[in-house]
Amino acid sequence: MILNKLEYRIKNTEYRIMKLDNSKQFLEGSHAVAEIIKLIKPAVVAAYPITPQTHIVEDLAKMKASGEGGFEYINTESEFAAASLLLGASATGVRTYTATCSQGLLLMTEVLFNIAGMRLPVVITCANRAVSAPINIWNDQQDAVTIRDAGWLMLYGETNQEIIDLHLLAYKLAETLRLPVMVNMDGFVLTHTYEPVLMPGQEQINKFLPPYKPAIGTYLDVKNPVTLGSLATPDSYMEIRKQLAQDIYLSSDLIKKYHTDFKKVFGRSIGDNGLVEEYKTKDAEVILVAMGSVCGTIKDAIDEMRERKQKVGLLKIISFRPFADEEVIKHLAKAKYIAVVDKSISLGSEGVLATEIKRAAYNQTKAKIQSFIVGLGGRDVTKEMIEQIIFDIKKDKTNKMHFISCTD
Amino acid sequence: MKEIRIHGRGGQGNVKLAEIIAIAAFEDGKSPQAFPSFGVERRGAPVTAFVKIDNKFIRSREQVYHPDYLIIQDPSILGVENVFAGCKKNTVIIINSDKSPKALCPGVSYKVICMPANEISLKIIGKPITNTALLGAFAAYYKFSTKSLEKAIKINLGERLDKEIIDKNIKAMHEAYDWVKKNYKLD
Numbered sequence: 362m363i364l365n366k367l368e369y370r371i372k373n374t375e376y377r378i379m380k381l382d383n384s385k386q387f388l389e390g391s392h393a394v395a396e397i398i399k400l401i402k403p404a405v406v407a408a409y410p411i412t413p414q415t416h417i418v419e420d421l422a423k424m425k426a427s428g429e430g431g432f433e434y435i436n437t438e439s440e441f442a443a444a445s446l447l448l449g450a451s452a453t454g455v456r457t458y459t460a461t462c463s464q465g466l467l468l469m470t471e472v473l474f475n476i477a478g479m480r481l482p483v484v485i486t487c488a489n490r491a492v493s494a495p496i497n498i499w500n501d502q503q504d505a506v507t508i509r510d511a512g513w514l515m516l517y518g519e520t521n522q523e524i525i526d527l528h529l530l531a532y533k534l535a536e537t538l539r540l541p542v543m544v545n546m547d548g549f550v551l552t553h554t555y556e557p558v559l560m561p562g563q564e565q566i567n568k569f570l571p572p573y574k575p576a577i578g579t580y581l582d583v584k585n586p587v588t589l590g591s592l593a594t595p596d597s598y599m600e601i602r603k604q605l606a607q608d609i610y611l612s613s614d615l616i617k618k619y620h621t622d623f624k625k626v627f628g629r630s631i632g633d634n635g636l637v638e639e640y641k642t643k644d645a646e647v648i649l650v651a652m653g654s655v656c657g658t659i660k661d662a663i664d665e666m667r668e669r670k671q672k673v674g675l676l677k678i679i680s681f682r683p684f685a686d687e688e689v690i691k692h693l694a695k696a697k698y699i700a701v702v703d704k705s706i707s708l709g710s711e712g713v714l715a716t717e718i719k720r721a722a723y724n725q726t727k728a729k730i731q732s733f734i735v736g737l738g739g740r741d742v743t744k745e746m747i748e749q750i751i752f753d754i755k756k757d758k759t760n761k762m763h764f765i766s767c768t769d
Numbered sequence: 770m771k772e773i774r775i776h777g778r779g780g781q782g783n784v785k786l787a788e789i790i791a792i793a794a795f796e797d798g799k800s801p802q803a804f805p806s807f808g809v810e811r812r813g814a815p816v817t818a819f820v821k822i823d824n825k826f827i828r829s830r831e832q833v834y835h836p837d838y839l840i841i842q843d844p845s846i847l848g849v850e851n852v853f854a855g856c857k858k859n860t861v862i863i864i865n866s867d868k869s870p871k872a873l874c875p876g877v878s879y880k881v882i883c884m885p886a887n888e889i890s891l892k893i894i895g896k897p898i899t900n901t902a903l904l905g906a907f908a909a910y911y912k913f914s915t916k917s918l919e920k921a922i923k924i925n926l927g928e929r930l931d932k933e934i935i936d937k938n939i940k941a942m943h944e945a946y947d948w949v950k951k952n953y954k955l956d
Binding site for chain 1: 801804
């Protein structure tokens with residue numbers, strides 16, 4: 362029995378090496394995440410499986426079993442336990458990791474606020490999925506936006522390459538700022554998609570992201586005793602929250618700086634500067650604003666519309682928290698119409714990103730800004746729907762939120 | 770760009786088939802994209818999987834609505850879903866069936882290839898898991914290098930299956946390829 366298991370592991374490793382012998386590889390998104398996490402070398406991984414995050418943590422568990430992964434792997438009894446465990450592990454001054462989504466992320470909520478408030482550099486992958494009820498296992502982005510105000514940096518990737526790269530940036534930011542970072546990848550659309558990626562080498566990674574060595578006095582250590590997460594009275598609570606707010610807001614500059622370093626080491630970019638990516642916005646009459654994998658479909662739709670002389674562009678938001686107002690407005694100011702495409706909704710209001718754009722654009726543009734909801738609960742977002750949005754924003758005299766491709 | 774849509778039921782290896790096709794195309798120097806669309810998570814439920822193959826990186830995440838190739842692993846699904854939706858005049862349709870195209874789908878004007886994949890798989894692999902046989906039929910119409918096809922099967926099935934079973938899958942793929950070449954006139 363033991364021998365069989367061992368044989369299985371060896372076989373497993375053999376094929377994985379076979380898979381990884383080219384510089385450009387063809388990997389499933391989840392597998393690519395597991396590979397980059399292995400190379401980032403967290404000390405502790407704690408997770409509870411939930412669709413569509415499962416392949417990530419299954420692959421990490423396999424790596425642990427085969428000896429490839431040098432981390433402690435704890436299969437917890439719930440997401441609440443996973444987050445709590447990582448809070449504790451991170452407080453001892455080591456690199457930590459988990460992945461979750463949807464109900465799992467919501468179950469973590471209380472701990473997520475604590476991780477941020479305690480300034481612990483935990484990194485989470487959120488395999489974005491719809492939220493119950495009705496229960497739905499498919500992709501939208503309702504889960505992460507719901508914990509928007511927890512104090513985490515929130516990054517969104519369009520492709521699996523960006524997802525790999527954002528994990529490197531996430532750890533770099535987390536450990537410098539002592540703040541947690543969430544990397545958002547669309548469930549199924551990215552997690553279950555095979556596409557070509559470049560997997561960075563260990564040497565490159567070490568250059569950009571050296572082993573984590575927190576400063577003495579910032580973690581639990583019997584030789585240098587500290588208290589973390591203690592009570593703050595009305596005398597000090599507000600100042601602590603203000604500092605947290607400022608540190609997160611100012612982290613935009615640090616994202617830009619580390620993005621420049623990233624480009625030097627890896628020879629590629631994450632969007633324009635790790636914050637946003639503009640696509641054909643310069644002369645655009647209509648600019649779509651979106652985040653995540655839907656941006657790929659939007660770019661193709663834009664190219665087709667441009668062939669028909671329609672002046673359309675895209676502003677892709679990579680960093681939702683911090684929200685880089687200046688970077689965003691810079692590209693939007695000249696447009697006549699700004700169509701904000703959300704895969705989530707603040708019930709009783711409108712798309713979450715739409716509200717954000719309106720706030721940032723206040724007094725900065727005369728453009729019509731309108732909220733469009735697409736792809737809730739895994740409904741496929743097509744190029745046709747993107748064209749519908751362009752048609753609707755010009756034709757509609759009101760400013761009301763639209764649900765695209767949704768019957769009344 | 771070439772687009773492939775696969776229909777079957779959970780547990781038949783539909784997603785694996787999409788992955789193997791995409792890996793083979795990647796090994797041939799193409800830039801593919803493969804992804805599944807699950808129904809409910811259980812064996813027997815209808816599953817659709819998609820592959821797109823192009824020479825440059827594929828940005829769009831749209832599902833496949835107008836396939837160039839349609840592969841149907843389970844003929845019982847013909848009565849459940851409109852699997853022919855969006856097919857074009859020249860779409861190549863490959864169905865796992867021992868019936869003739871005329872008997873299986875009368876009145877359908879598409880180019881239909883029926884191949885007894887169950888029979889081939891049972892004979893060679895010993896199980897009615899037909900994805901590698903259907904891969905062979907597909908390869909009769911979409912040109913891969915033999916080396917890439919065999920490597921794709923090894924890479925994708927290698928994590929779970931023994932070498933002996935993988936070799937049988939490769940044999941089933943070749944036998945299906947030969948069967949289609951013998952029984953259908955290729956363009």
